[in-house]
Amino acid sequence: MKRFRRESPFITKGFCKNFAKKCLCAALVNASVWIGSLSYAEDRIGEALIPRSQGFPQVTVTKLSDILNENTLNESDKLRTLRELGRTYFEAGQWAEAIAVLRPLSTDRVAGFWLAQAFVSQGEYAQALPLYQRARADETLRPYAILGEARMLHALKKYNAALALLSEIPPKSIVGDSVALERTSILLDLNRLAEASLILKANATLASSPWGRYFLARMAMLEKRWEDAAALLNHIHSDDSELIKNILLARVECFDQLGDFTSAENLLVTFIQEHPEHSALPVLFAKLDEVYDRENNPSGGDLRRWAEDANHPFRAGYAKFYRARNDSRIGLSDGALILFREFIRDLPQHPLVSAARAEIAEYYLHNSKAQDALDSLSTFRSHLPGAGDIASRINFLRGSALFALSRYAEAANAFLDASHQDPSSAAETALYNSALSYLFANSLSGGNLAKTELMKRYPTGEALRQLRFVEALQKAKWKHPDAAQALAEVAKSSVRAQLAFAEFCFAHKDFARASEEWMRFSDHPGAFNDRAAYLALSLADASTKVSEDQVIRLAQDFLEAYPSSSFKPEVRMKLGEIFFRRENFLAAQIQFETLAREFPDSPLTESALFFAGQSAVRSMEPTAAENAMLIFEKVAKMRGPFASLARLEQARVQEALVRPDQALLILKNILALQSDPEIRAEALTMQGNILFGQGPIGSENYVRAIESWQQILLDPRVTLPWKNQALTKIGTAYQKLEDTGRALASYYEVFSTFNPANPEFFWFYKAGFDAGKLLESQKKWNEAIRVYEQLAAIAGPRAQEAKQRIQLLKQQHLISTK
Incomplete structure (x- = not known):
């Protein structure tokens, strides 16, 4: 039986070597015919390529580099030498070097083809796509270029375009088997199981191959038969690096769905440990990061070990980035910031450099340091590896920083660029932000390009309704003559407009005016009752004439009357704060934890959980300490401004439970990664207190204190x-x-x-x-x-x-x- 063969000119090294051998054989045949007319340079180039065909690409790199350094080549020979040097770098797995050599030759079809190969190996599909399209004009490369272009469209989730392109390749083409494989894979991504099954039934070679069995496992996964899929995957063996990667990811997904996160982690860790130079490491590290994100307490020990392994720099580079991500996730955000900076400094050409800059910017924005965020993005360059896929995120972050700095015109342009670079639904948010920034920059003047585009692309979207509401609010703020008309118009689709004046006054602490406006709108036929009730509660809470008992009663009435209101987080926060002030810690904890559980994405969630932990510590309940530890762990993992404070609270709890060693370990980690002087002072003070308490055990503890x-x-x-x-x-x-x-x-x-x-x-x-x-x-x-x-x-x-x-x-x- 014919063995199924997948021709993959841009993913598996096996094909690249086979294809290289074919080209070399053709060259040798020509050489035998025209040996008498070979130039000295051509002869040396041919000799330099022989080690590559024998599996020694580094030797070929050295020989080709020597030829180039002599500066004796004519333009034709120089082009050929550079092509071969770039291709050899690619086959050696040195993709960054391949890109550096081939990028200046991108208009040459052959060089462009190998440049596309290198881009794909770096995961930069958008940059590879036009190069494959150009290479289609070369008859020798045409079938491979079409297949490569289809795979890029597949990777970019343009499934129908990829299927249409694959239909251009004749069934009996040299890449016919790969076409069947790629079409099956796309159909499964589209959840079109029946069509994928027909391809497998019509192609017995494919169906019986490792790829075919993998597709059968995928079908089981799509039908949510996770145990069946896992059993199928366990019996597939192949030396195809891409298939190995896909099988591994599928097995991890099965473990995830079955709730066995430990096995998922072990599977990835074992593979990464045993294959430090595997081309799939970028994808596998990203998957391991997802697994860590779902675990309660990921240690990150493997990441730390790999990051420090100088013998395997390819793995170490990715480990350094994801180690920083993991530290940030578990609340060690200051230490993560240092690691991200070191990553950028030490690996300036790494594909994740741009992602590291984005992480740094998000850290600064999360900590209200907009200028630092902007500075961290100033050195972003779109031509760097990995930059193409993250350009939208970079511009979105840049817009956020500029907006926070009140540089609204620049923010509008940055958000507009982000919307054009992101074809997903996130583009609507970017357009809204751009239009909003323009509104702040230019008052109510015309020329808002983002608003025009928003109206065209998302005419019924929530973003456009919200923008019109903000415009109405701005008119109210600036006492525009048609403010009332604008608010009435927006009120048809936005309930908030009915109370816009009152809310605006309250936000500016004009409580008397806010009370007056609330009374005016509260009985209006179009008023939205939960907004009016929430404003009434807020006014009562701000008033010195209303007792806490009355505020508590209003809040409880609100929660009973409006169980689905979007204001529930704020109401529960108010209740929790009042109970906490009155030392009713059990009631306070209930309110704070309910807020966090019901609204995990609320900006109040982190602070609510922190106060819930503090309430638990003070509640004197039998399980209070252990409960508080779990709550503070959640806060630390949120990587927000309360993360380090939560770790300090954990140390206090461990100290209270007479677990000095655990408390000291927590404090040691805080001090190793925290730079804030107040937090360091508190941690050092607590560390000294614990050591002092151990003085009776040994006087050296007094010295350490x-x-x-x-x-x-x-x-x-x-x-x-x-x-x-x-x-x-x-x-x-x-x-x-x-x-x-x-x-x-x-x-x-x-x-x-x-x-x-x-x-x-x-x-x-x-x-x-x-x-x-x-x-x-x-x-x-x-x-x-x-x-x-x-x-x-x-x-x-x-x-x-x-x-x-x-x-x-x-x-x-x-x-x-x-």
């Missing part, structure tokens, strides 16, 4: 309360070590440097009274009195206590009052 607190003093960014606290606690530790001199010196640094312009009383008095007690224990009454006199001289909350202590010491020890 002192070292931890001393790190706070070395940071010039740390505020005075943290420094005074650190000095006071250092003094206490020195007392435990019976080093009273150093203890007194630490206390002295606090109570002798009081600054009335920046008063800090708590640790000032704490250090002073501790110093006084130390001196009293040494019967140094006069020195103790001098300390208390310094405390009494400051008009603070414990000054009177210091005066009383002075008087008592003088009376007890008959010390003169002079």
